Structure formats: structure tokens, C-alpha cells
Amino acid sequence: MLRLITSRLATGIPTLLAVSLGVFAIVRCIPGDPARLLAGDFATDQIVEELRGRWHLDDPLPVQYAAYLGGVLHGDLGRSITTSAPVLPELAERFARTLELAVAGIAVSALIGIAAGIASAVRRATVVDYLATALALTGISTPIFWSGLILILLFSVTLEWLPAGGSGTVRHLILPALSLGLFGAGVLARQTRSGLLDVLGQDFVRTARAKGLPERLVIVKHALKNALIPVVTVLGDQFGRLLGGAILTETVFSWPGMGRYLIEALSQRDYPAVQGAILVFAAAVVVVNLLVDLSYGALDPRVRAE
Amino acid sequence: MSTLIRRLMRHGGARFGATVTLVFAIAAVLAPWVAPHDPEAMALGANLRGPSWSHPFGTDSLGRDVLSRTIWGARISLTIGFVSVGLAMLGGVPLGALSAWIGGWTDRLLMRAVDVLVSFPTLLLAIVVITIFGPGLTHAMLAIGVAQVPLYARLTRAAVMRVRVQNFVEAARASGAGEWRIVLRHVLPNCLPPLLVQSTLLFATAILSAAYLGFLGLGAQPPTPEWGTMLAKARDFLRTAPHVSIFPGLTILVTVLGLNLLGDGLRDVLDPQTAG
Numbered sequence: 001m002l003r004l005i006t007s008r009l010a011t012g013i014p015t016l017l018a019v020s021l022g023v024f025a026i027v028r029c030i031p032g033d034p035a036r037l038l039a040g041d042f043a044t045d046q047i048v049e050e051l052r053g054r055w056h057l058d059d060p061l062p063v064q065y066a067a068y069l070g071g072v073l074h075g076d077l078g079r080s081i082t083t084s085a086p087v088l089p090e091l092a093e094r095f096a097r098t099l100e101l102a103v104a105g106i107a108v109s110a111l112i113g114i115a116a117g118i119a120s121a122v123r124r125a126t127v128v129d130y131l132a133t134a135l136a137l138t139g140i141s142t143p144i145f146w147s148g149l150i151l152i153l154l155f156s157v158t159l160e161w162l163p164a165g166g167s168g169t170v171r172h173l174i175l176p177a178l179s180l181g182l183f184g185a186g187v188l189a190r191q192t193r194s195g196l197l198d199v200l201g202q203d204f205v206r207t208a209r210a211k212g213l214p215e216r217l218v219i220v221k222h223a224l225k226n227a228l229i230p231v232v233t234v235l236g237d238q239f240g241r242l243l244g245g246a247i248l249t250e251t252v253f254s255w256p257g258m259g260r261y262l263i264e265a266l267s268q269r270d271y272p273a274v275q276g277a278i279l280v281f282a283a284a285v286v287v288v289n290l291l292v293d294l295s296y297g298a299l300d301p302r303v304r305a306e
Numbered sequence: 307m308s309t310l311i312r313r314l315m316r317h318g319g320a321r322f323g324a325t326v327t328l329v330f331a332i333a334a335v336l337a338p339w340v341a342p343h344d345p346e347a348m349a350l351g352a353n354l355r356g357p358s359w360s361h362p363f364g365t366d367s368l369g370r371d372v373l374s375r376t377i378w379g380a381r382i383s384l385t386i387g388f389v390s391v392g393l394a395m396l397g398g399v400p401l402g403a404l405s406a407w408i409g410g411w412t413d414r415l416l417m418r419a420v421d422v423l424v425s426f427p428t429l430l431l432a433i434v435v436i437t438i439f440g441p442g443l444t445h446a447m448l449a450i451g452v453a454q455v456p457l458y459a460r461l462t463r464a465a466v467m468r469v470r471v472q473n474f475v476e477a478a479r480a481s482g483a484g485e486w487r488i489v490l491r492h493v494l495p496n497c498l499p500p501l502l503v504q505s506t507l508l509f510a511t512a513i514l515s516a517a518y519l520g521f522l523g524l525g526a527q528p529p530t531p532e533w534g535t536m537l538a539k540a541r542d543f544l545r546t547a548p549h550v551s552i553f554p555g556l557t558i559l560v561t562v563l564g565l566n567l568l569g570d571g572l573r574d575v576l577d578p579q580t581a582g
Contacts, residue, residue, distance in 0.1 A: 015422050022434075029438045137570075141563035143514055143534075145521050146555035149541060153548050237425070244427020248518055252541070263522050266437060274437055281430055289425050 004297040012290045017069075019282045024068050026278065027271050028061070037271050040081030072279070078272035080265070087276040091258065095280055097167065098257035101180065101249065102242045104173050108181025109188055109238055114231065116185065117192025121200065122219060132189060139186025144245045148179035148252035165254035176253040180245050184238040191234045195227035229300050236292025240285040313575045320571020326564025333377050334384035343371035345378040345531045354547040363553040366536070367543055372550060375531035376557050382532045383513045383561065386447050390512040391505050393451025398458020399494075399501070405459065406466035407489060417463065423456035428515055436524045443532065446525035450515045454508055461504050465497035472496075499576040506569035510562045517558055533558050 027034050035052040036043075043051075052058060055078075056067040071077070077087040113136075120132035155175060156164035166172050199205060200223055208218045247259030254260075258277055265273035314320045333340060343361075349369030357364045363372035405416040423431070428450070435449035469475065470493055478492050513533075519525030520534025528535055533554045540550035 011418070018419075018422065026434060026437055137563060137566060138559070141510070141566050142559050143517055143521075143537075143555060143562075145518065145534075146537065146551075146558065149537070149544060149551050149555065153544060153551070157545050157548075240425055241427050244429040247429060247433075248521065251522060262433070263524075266433070267523060271437075278430070278434060278437070282426065285426055285430075286422070 001297060005294060008290055008293050012286060015286050016283060019286060020069055020072060020279065021065065023275055023279045023282065024065050027275055028064075030271075037269075038078065038081075040270070043081070077276035077279070080273045081270040082265075082268050082273070087273050091261065091273075091276050091280055094256065094258040094261045094277075095284070097255065098243065098246050098250070098259060101173070101176055101246055101255060101257055102239065104177035105180035105242045105245070105249075106184065106235065106239050108177050109184030109242070110235060111185075112181065113185035113188025114192050114228075116189040117231075118196060118219070118224070120189065120193040121196035124197065129193075133193070136186040136189035136193075139182045139189075141186075142182065144179060144183055145248040145252050147182055148176065148249055151175045151179050152252070165252075167255050172253075176249045176255055179252070180242055180249045183245060184242060187238060188231060188234060191231050192227065195230050196223060199223045199227045229296070232295055232299060233292060236288060236295070239288050239292075243281060243284055243288075310575065314571055317571040317574060319567040320575070323564045323567030323569070323571055326560060327568050330380055330561050330564065331384060334380040337378050337381045341371075341374035341377040343374040345370065345375045346529055347371075354543060354550065356547070356549055364547065364549040366550050367539060367547075372536075372553055375536060376533070376554050378531040379533045379536065379554065379557070380561070382443070382526065382530065383516065383558075386443075386450070386516040387509040387512045389447040390450040390454065390516070391509050393448065394454035394458050394508065395501070395505070397452070397455040398460075399462045401455070402459035402462025402464075403466050403489060403494060403497075406463040406470065407485070413463075417460070420456040420459050420463075424460060428453045428511065429518055432515055432519060433524065436519065441519075441524045441527065443526040443530060446516055446519045449519070450512050453515070454512070457504070457508065458501075461500060462497060465500050466493055469493050469496045503569055503573040503577055506565055506572055510565035510569065513558065513565070514562055 027037055030037055033048075035048050035055070035057045038055070039048045039051050054067075055071075056064050059067075075088050077091065079085065080087055080090070083090075116132040116136060120129045120136075123129050152164045152175065155162045162175050163172050164175075196219075200219075205218060205223055208222045209215075213222075246255075246257060247262060249255065250257040250259040251263060258280060262274065262277040262281070264270075265277060314324060347370060349365065351369065352365055353367050353369040355361060355365045355369075361371050361373065363376060366372055366375070401416065405413045431453035432446070432449035435452050436445055439445040439448065466489075475488060475492055478488050483491070516525055516532065517534030517537070520532045520536075521538045522534075523538060526532035526535045528539065536554045537551060540547075540554070544551055
């Protein structure tokens with residue numbers, strides 16, 4: 001396991017460096033003076049010059065990158081053009097809210113998706129299977145923001161059960177989590193179904209049945225454990241997608257997370273904030289993938305042995 | 307070709323998917339003739355009206371006919387699908403094929419980069435491109451195409467790896483064909499089935515992504531009747547005029563569902579090994 005952890009970290013760290021390089025390149029790719037872009041349209045010449053010095057913007061690109069990376073490693077992501085506040089503290093707070101939403105979303109995805117997938121595989125070619133398959137495909141095809149709008153229409157406007165936006169209580173979390181989770185549920189249901197059907201056809205399942213184990217035990221103890229290994233990968237992959245989806249859900253539900261921060265910053269051409277938000281988003285995706293890789297090793301001894 | 311269509315038509319999901327896709331394509335191509343009203347004609351006295359005979363999907367906040375705008379939106383979505391998927395193929399297919407054919411360090415490095423890029427949400431990659439080039443429909447198509455390049459590279463590489471070891475490639479080499487000829491004439495045509503399946507599914511993803519960008523204000527700009535852009539405005543009237551949100555959203559859902567079903571069906575028929 002230790003070897004797996006070191007080898008995954010050995011690929012994870014260069015990946016994070018590549019991500020920082022990519023984010024660094026964004027502002028340099030935008031036509032115009034990077035110092036002016038990072039200072040904002042209304043900044044005085046003095047501020048622009050100050051920024052130019054601080055980020056070494058007159059120096060060669062490798063020096064600029066080193067200055068940028070040094071700043072990032074010291075927690076300096078620059079100052080927002082619109083609020084003049086440092087980007088990092090605000091982003092940290094927003095990130096916590098996005099994480100809260102994404103964890104709730106992935107819980108919804110896992111609960112609904114895996115249950116539907118199991119029901120579908122166990123009752124193959126019955127009404128249950130067709131219904132679950134159709135629902136899964138509908139989940140995948142529904143625009144994330146639209147399912148949010150429909151949930152608001154149903155549960156906030158018509159039934160008046162839950163708030164249509166804002167945050168703070170569990171009641172505020174339910175609709176955004178549902179809207180975000182339904183998409184992933186479809187993907188997970190399909191993966192669970194096909195994984196379980198694959199495993200159910202294998203010899204060890206036949207043996208378990210032949211020795212007279214009750215069907216429930218065959219599925220829960222023998223088949224499911226093997227079928228869920230690829231599901232964990234999909235779950236991790238979905239977590240990354242959920243972070244992307246959160247940009248939409250947060251916009252629909254006025255959720256004060258990182259996604260909304262990114263979109264607001266983008267509309268105000270607040271490049272230090274955009275740069276910071278993209279960096280945190282991308283780093284989060286890389287870290288989640290790293291964790292998924294490691295959990296894969298913990299679940300499947302064959303991966304550890306590689 | 308006709309055998310393929312016959313086999314597809316025996317597949318329940320694919321039949322439904324193909325029908326939906328056909329209706330979508332016809333609506334897109336014939337939009338100027340089938341749309342009952344001018345999609346940009348405003349009638350301020352008749353705004354936010356519910357569905358009626360003259361306006362089956364109702365009217366929006368500026369009194370424009372929602373059905374006509376939805377039909378014109380199909381035309382925009384069809385363009386987005388073709389342009390984005392075309393761009394993604396143009397970048398991804400040569401990249402994947404070269405990577406597989408050259409092998410070694412180039413291959414390992416390229417595929418590592420592709421793995422990382424694939425793990426990022428398409429929407430995030432598209433937003434990065436929009437950050438550089440600015441919002442707008444053309445940039446949105448470019449952004450979605452670029453975001454899908456790694457997917458094609460990965461898929462093409464896998465397909466080339468599978469095909470290159472087959473006997474007919476060996477036979478072509480034995481008969482003196484050059485490497486380029488082997489790749490272009492023998493290997494790539496045999497990689498088409500998985501690429502066709504993926505293109506159908508990515509067409510659906512492109513439409514969804516464009517709607518997402520439009521909804522966030524980063525894609526097509528008003529008054530363009532793009533589906534996501536329409537919904538961004540409709541959200542403000544969710545309480546008083548829900549129909550303005552319901553119909554365009556439902557149209558995206560049905561179109562994407564149709565393309566996904568068609569893609570799944572194509573995979574079952576063309577590429578049974580990878581079918582779920």
C-alpha cells in the first residue's frame with residue numbers, strides 16, 4: 001500500500017504543478033498587458049506598476065512563473081479587483097460551501113444510483129429494470145440547471161415546502177443537492193447495473209448459489225463487493241464532475257460557493273479572482289482523483305500488488 | 307449502410323433515439339419555414355402569456371413566441387454540435403493516432419496529459435477557454451470543442467492500439483505499404499465504429515455544455531434564441547410564467563435523451579465488445 005501511495009503521489013505532484021502552469025498561462029494568453037488585466041480597468045498607473053513589480057511581469061516567463069508559484073505556495077493568490085480583498089480567504093470560505101454541496105450531491109448520487117442499479121440488475125428484463133434504466137438515462141440527459149428550476153417550481157413555488165435559494169440550514173441544502181445528485185445518479189445506476197450483471201455471470205457466483213446460499217447473501221456478500229470496485233472509480237469521477245456541475249447549481253440556488261464566485265468574477269473581469277478560483281477547482285479535482293486511486297487500492301488487493 | 311439502419315431499427319432505444327434526432331434535425335434545417343412566428347418579433351403587450359393555440363409554448367418576457375424561439379434554438383444547437391464535435395475530432399483523432407503509432411515516451415507523456423484533462427469537468431475546461439477569448443457563441447463552440455479533444459485522443463489511441471495488431475495490418479506491411487498509408491487506409495477506417503458511437507454521445511454533451519454556458523451568460527448572447535440563454539432569462543419569471551422555463555428545458559432534455567439513446571444503440575450494434 002505504501003508503494004501505491006508513493007507512486008500515486010509521484011504522479012500527483014507533477015500534475016498539480018502542470019495545473020498551476022496552466023492557470024498561470026491563462027492570464028498571459030489574454031491579449032493585453034497582464035499587469036493591467038490583473039489590476040483592473042480602473043486601477044491607477046501606480047497600482048499597475050506595483051503589481052508589475054510584485055509579480056515580476058517585466059521579467060522572462062520562467063521568472064514570472066516562479067514568482068507566481070512562490071506566491072501560491074505562500075497562500076498569496078493576489079487581490080480581487082472588485083473588492084481589493086485578498087482572494088484566498090474568500091475562496092477558502094466559498095470552497096467549504098461548495099464542498100458541502102458536492103458531498104451532499106454525491107451522497108444523493110450514490111444512494112439513488114447504486115440502489116437503482118442493483119434493483120435493475122437483480123430484476124433484469126422486468127418492469128423494474130426498464131423503469132430504472134429509463135430513469136437513469138433521463139437523469140443523464142437532464143440539464144443540471146433545469147432540474148434545479150423544476151425542483152424550485154415544484155417544492156418551493158407550488159408546495160412551499162423548501163426554500164428556493166440561499167444557504168445556512170439543511171433545508172436550504174436539500175434541493176441543490178438533489179438537483180446536483182440526480183445527474184450522477186444516472187451514471188452510477190448504469191455502471192452498477194452493468195458491473196453487477198458482469199459479476200453475476202461469473203463462476204464464483206454460480207458456486208455460491210450451488211452451495212445453497214440465499215440469493216440475498218449471494219448478491220450482498222459475493223457479487224456486490226466485486227461489482228462496486230469500478231463503481232468507486234465512477235463515484236470519484238462523478239465527484240470531479242459534480243464540482244463542475246456545482247457552478248450551475250450554485251447559480252440557480254444562489255448558493256454562496258466557489259462556482260458562483262468564479263462566474264461573478266468572470267462577468268466583472270476580475271482576473272486575479274478567476275485565476276484563483278480555477279486553480280482551486282482544478283487542484284480539488286486532482287486531489288479527489290488521487291484519493292479515488294488510493295481507495296481503489298484499498299478496496300482491491302490486485303491493484304496494490306501491481 | 308442499409309444493414310446498419312435495419313439493425314438499428316430493430317433496437318427499441320435506438321429507434322426512439324433516431325426518431326427524436328431526426329425530428330430535431332428537420333426542425334433545425336427547416337426552422338425558417340416551420341417556426342410559426344419570427345423568433346425575434348417582440349409584442350410587449352402580450353408578454354409572458356401562457357400556452358394558447360397561436361402560441362403553443364406561450365410567450366416570453368418580451369412577448370416573443372417561445373415555440374418559434376425553441377425551433378430556431380434547434381438550429382443553433384445543431385450547429386454547436388457539428389462545429390464542436392468536428393473541432394474535437396480534428397484535434398483529437400490525429401493526436402490519439404500519432405500517440406499510439408509512435409509509442410514510447412511520447413505516448414506515455416501525451417496520455418498522461420490526456421488523463422489529467424479528461425478528469426476535469428468539461429464545463430471547467432470550457433470556462434478556461436472562455437476566460438481567454440471572452441464570451442459568445444463562436445467562442446463557446448471553440449471552448450467545447452477544445453474541451454472534448456482529450457476524449458477523442460484517448461478513444462482513438464485505444465482503437466488504434468486494438469486495430470494495429472491485427473493480421474490485415476501485418477498483411478499491408480508485408481505487401482510493402484508505407485506507414486502513412488497503413489494508418490490512413492487500413493487502421494483509421496477500422497477505428498470508425500467506436501468513434502461514431504462516441505461522436506453521437508459527445509454531440510449530446512456539446513449541446514448540454516453550450517446550454518450551460520448560455521445559461522451562465524458565457525455562451526450565446528441575447529437575443530440569440532439559444533436554449534440555455536433563453537432559460538437564463540426565463541428563470542426570473544419562474545413564479546409567474548413557468549412555461550417559459552419548462553418548454554425550452556424539456557426540449558433540451560428530449561433532444562439529449564434522443565442522442566444518448568441513439569449513441570447507446572449504435573454501440574450495441576457496432577461495437578458490442580464495449581456495450582454495457
